[in-house]
Amino acid sequence: MxxxxxxxxxxxxxxxxxLPTVSLRYxxxxxxxxxxxxxxxxxxxxxxxxxxxxxFGDGRQVRDFTFVSDVVNANIEAGFRDVAPGTxxxxxxxxxVAMTELIEIVEDVAGVPVAWERYSTEAGDVQxxxxxxxxxxxxxxxxxxxxxATD
Numbered sequence: 001m002x003x004x005x006x007x008x009x010x011x012x013x014x015x016x017x018x019l020p021t022v023s024l025r026y027x028x029x030x031x032x033x034x035x036x037x038x039x040x041x042x043x044x045x046x047x048x049x050x051x052x053x054x055x056f057g058d059g060r061q062v063r064d065f066t067f068v069s070d071v072v073n074a075n076i077e078a079g080f081r082d083v084a085p086g087t088x089x090x091x092x093x094x095x096x097v098a099m100t101e102l103i104e105i106v107e108d109v110a111g112v113p114v115a116w117e118r119y120s121t122e123a124g125d126v127q128x129x130x131x132x133x134x135x136x137x138x139x140x141x142x143x144x145x146x147x148x149a150t151d
Contacts, residue, residue: 007088014086021085022078027092027131031068040065043103047110057121059100062128066093092131 003025010021030040046053074091083089097105107114 011086011088014084018085021087022083023086023088024074024078025088025090025131026071027064027066027090027129029066029068029071034068039063039099039102040106043106043114044110046116047106047112047114050112050115052115052117053103054119055099055103055116056119056125057099059103059118060098061125062096062098063102064092064129064131065095065097066091090131094131096128 007023010019010023013019014021028038030038034041036042036045043053045051070093071091074089078089103114103116
């Protein structure tokens with residue numbers, strides 16, 4: 001089942017049986033214990049080990065990074081806030097950072113250059129992800145900036 005199908009199922013249960021559901025859409029979560037396949041983690045590892053970072057595409061892909069503590073707070077709020085059943089909320093950090101800019105941030109924080117190798121764009125990769133604050137379904141912005149991604 002896809003995420004969108006799960007959201008639709010929640011909306012149906014909310015509409016038909018007034019089941020209080022809320023769907024949370026997470027945007028590029030980072031922080032302690034982050035998945036090792038995520039870009040920030042891979043970049044930090046490359047800064048430490050000196051291995052080259054695999055950059056897919058031209059580096060202009062933009063992501064909205066969300067710190068893990070903001071995700072935790074959003075989950076807690078979603079459980080205790082009075083929201084209409086079936087509500088869908090974007091959980092986003094509110095920052096839009098290109099991959100080339102992220103490399104520069106990691107280099108600045110680590111104090112070392114990060115070597116990188118460019119590869120073709122992977123199938124299914126999108127140019128930009130991020131929450132749209134004016135969506136009718138709602139949005140929640142985190143308290144950390146993208147600069148905190150590597151702090």
